[in-house]
Amino acid sequence: MSRRRSWWGWGWEDAAVTGDELERLAAMLAAFLGDPGRSRDAPEPGALRLPAPRVRPPGALAGLAEASDEARALHSHGQSLGDIVAALEGDLDAVCDLVMRPTDGAGVAAVLDWCSSANVAAVPFGGGTSVVGGVTPRVGDGYAGVVSLDLRGLDRVLEVDTVSRAARVEAGILGPALEEALRPHGLTVRHQPQSYEFASVGGWLATRSAGHHSTLHTHIDDRVEGMRAVTPRGTLESRRLPGSGAGPSPDRLLLGSEGALAVITEAWLRLVARPVHRAQAAVRFGGFTAGAAAARAVGQSGLYPATCRLIDATEAMINRIGDGSASVLLLGFESADHPVDADLTRGLELCADHGGSADPPTARDDAAGSWRSAFIRLPYVRDAVIRLGHIVETFETAITWDRFEDLWRTVSDRAGGAVAEVCGAGVVTCRLTHVYPDGCAPYFTVIARSRHGDQRAQWAQVKAAASEAILAAGGTITHHHAVGRDHRPWYDRQRPQLTADALAAAKRALDPAWILNPGVLLDAPGSQSSPT
Numbered sequence: 001m002s003r004r005r006s007w008w009g010w011g012w013e014d015a016a017v018t019g020d021e022l023e024r025l026a027a028m029l030a031a032f033l034g035d036p037g038r039s040r041d042a043p044e045p046g047a048l049r050l051p052a053p054r055v056r057p058p059g060a061l062a063g064l065a066e067a068s069d070e071a072r073a074l075h076s077h078g079q080s081l082g083d084i085v086a087a088l089e090g091d092l093d094a095v096c097d098l099v100m101r102p103t104d105g106a107g108v109a110a111v112l113d114w115c116s117s118a119n120v121a122a123v124p125f126g127g128g129t130s131v132v133g134g135v136t137p138r139v140g141d142g143y144a145g146v147v148s149l150d151l152r153g154l155d156r157v158l159e160v161d162t163v164s165r166a167a168r169v170e171a172g173i174l175g176p177a178l179e180e181a182l183r184p185h186g187l188t189v190r191h192q193p194q195s196y197e198f199a200s201v202g203g204w205l206a207t208r209s210a211g212h213h214s215t216l217h218t219h220i221d222d223r224v225e226g227m228r229a230v231t232p233r234g235t236l237e238s239r240r241l242p243g244s245g246a247g248p249s250p251d252r253l254l255l256g257s258e259g260a261l262a263v264i265t266e267a268w269l270r271l272v273a274r275p276v277h278r279a280q281a282a283v284r285f286g287g288f289t290a291g292a293a294a295a296r297a298v299g300q301s302g303l304y305p306a307t308c309r310l311i312d313a314t315e316a317m318i319n320r321i322g323d324g325s326a327s328v329l330l331l332g333f334e335s336a337d338h339p340v341d342a343d344l345t346r347g348l349e350l351c352a353d354h355g356g357s358a359d360p361p362t363a364r365d366d367a368a369g370s371w372r373s374a375f376i377r378l379p380y381v382r383d384a385v386i387r388l389g390h391i392v393e394t395f396e397t398a399i400t401w402d403r404f405e406d407l408w409r410t411v412s413d414r415a416g417g418a419v420a421e422v423c424g425a426g427v428v429t430c431r432l433t434h435v436y437p438d439g440c441a442p443y444f445t446v447i448a449r450s451r452h453g454d455q456r457a458q459w460a461q462v463k464a465a466a467s468e469a470i471l472a473a474g475g476t477i478t479h480h481h482a483v484g485r486d487h488r489p490w491y492d493r494q495r496p497q498l499t500a501d502a503l504a505a506a507k508r509a510l511d512p513a514w515i516l517n518p519g520v521l522l523d524a525p526g527s528q529s530s531p532t
């Protein structure tokens with residue numbers, strides 16, 4: 001029997017948190033927040049009373065179009081807290097008129113031709129896992145309609161070059177199908193964001209996603225050899241190369257373009273051999289900053305562990321890898337070529353220099369295993385907390401090491417203060433998800449008391465306080481969640497004005513009718529479609 005995707009929240013409908021698991025979660029929230037909450041269910045899509053579609057495609061494209069309530073509702077939001085609450089409340093921010101489902105580049109080009117000539121906005125949709133409003137069809141009033149351009153039909157691996165270790169893949173393929181196709185070759189892209197199961201290659205490229213590997217090639221940018229994209233002006237294809245000094249990189253123009261410049265249809269991705277040697281350990285530190293000093297030492301050592309994730313004491317406790325008294329650094333090495341035990345030994349010595357104490361060798365796989373299971377289940381648990389009426393959401397940034405401690409303290413204090421003031425009770429936790437020689441990516445989780453009807457407004461206040469603190473402390477508004485519509489007010493302040501001007505000029509050159517994802521990265525001329 002085929003499984004059904006949830007139209008309102010994360011993943012498979014049948015994997016939602018229910019029964020005993022939901023009761024245990026409510027009891028935990030009662031202990032943490034003083035209120036177990038009250039679970040609500042999402043309405044059926046048919047009960048949403050969606051407005052009738054305002055546009056109809058020409059006959060030749062009719063076969064690609066779908067206008068069912070379920071398809072339109074599912075394609076009208078991503079997976080942020082605001083998206084999920086809006087869906088649960090049956091109050092979607094904006095609704096696409098149609099879902100268009102091309103299955104090749106020519107189909108994408110035909111849809112863009114129609115949209116350009118009929119003044120219809122087109123929002124590229126890969127897996128729909130955006131947490132920043134990237135796929136929400138909030139495009140302003142200047143369009144006759146808006147379609148969601150679902151790219152899941154472009155889902156093939158077209159070529160595997162085992163000599164150079166690269167594959168040509170279509171952009172709509174999701175993580176698991178891609179890895180399944182590469183497995184017989186003993187190769188992997190080695191790029192696994194937490195959303196991997198439901199996110200697409202095109203979405204990764206368009207948002208510059210980061211995988212769960214903590215060092216070295218963490219961003220998808222590093223895995224790209226070449227790309228093919230369809231724009232309203234024609235096809236843009238870069239040459240497949242291992243490296244090139246020929247002027248500004250055409251791939252860099254598309255990476256992070258978030259559907260506002262082009263629709264990515266194919267990419268050549270670099271592959272690596274599947275690792276067979278592994279060694280891992282959990283190291284405990286009395287304080288988060290001592291753990292961060294160890295993470296920095298490891299990051300600057302040239303060891304490049306696959307996992308170097310520092311989790312603060314509260315988050316370690318919530319994820320059952322600690323008792324709340326110590327921060328935990330998960331350190332793991334892997335290789336397809338050679339044993340990595342010596343690397344782990346050296347990594348543990350660096351941790352010991354900063355006061356870290358490693359779990360005994362008999363327990364080495366336990367913490368990593370518990371973390372992995374919690375990590376995969378987390379998005380379902382998150383939806384359940386939201387269904388209970390509380391707040392759980394994350395935000396992330398990156399900062400150089402010299403300013404890390406100040407940013408961590410400032411952001412934790414301001415976000416914690418906002419939670420106390422706005423919600424009355426809650427916690428702000430932090431982990432370092434990625435570690436570079438010159439800095440790190442702090443990732444914050446907020447769990448706060450709320451109630452149905454208040455969640456969105458309360459979260460907006462906490463998020464604004466956190467975002468202001470990040471910018472003031474010199475961080476980026478996003479390390480890997482992208483800009484979308486939700487980060488625009490802070491992205492616009494972070495971005496140099498001349499970069500904004502150059503981006504707008506590129507948009508005018510590629511998308512003269514300005515139909516591609518208006519409001520993401522740039523507003524439509526004369527409109528203000530992003531929140532201020």
Ligand SMILES: Cc1cc2nc3c(=O)[nH]c(=O)nc-3n(C[C@H](O)[C@H](O)[C@H](O)COP(=O)(O)OP(=O)(O)OC[C@H]3O[C@@H](n4cnc5c(N)ncnc54)[C@H](O)[C@@H]3O)c2cc1C
Pocket residue numbers: 078079080123124125126127128129130131134135151171172192193194195198199200201202203204205206207208209210211212257258259260262263264265379480481482484517520
């Ligand atoms: C539970 C959860 C965990 C997450 N974990 C991570 C993580 O570990 N790392 C990380 O980086 N992100 C993470 N994210 C965010 C999100 O999964 C990423 O941004 C991901 O890359 C989006 O892929 P997608 O296919 O779902 O894109 P979508 O959500 O469909 O689209 C995202 C943006 O890209 C555009 N787009 C999509 N496909 C194309 C295309 N082919 N051509 C042009 N534009 C396109 C869209 O218009 C939109 O602006 C997480 C999200 C959730 C909900």
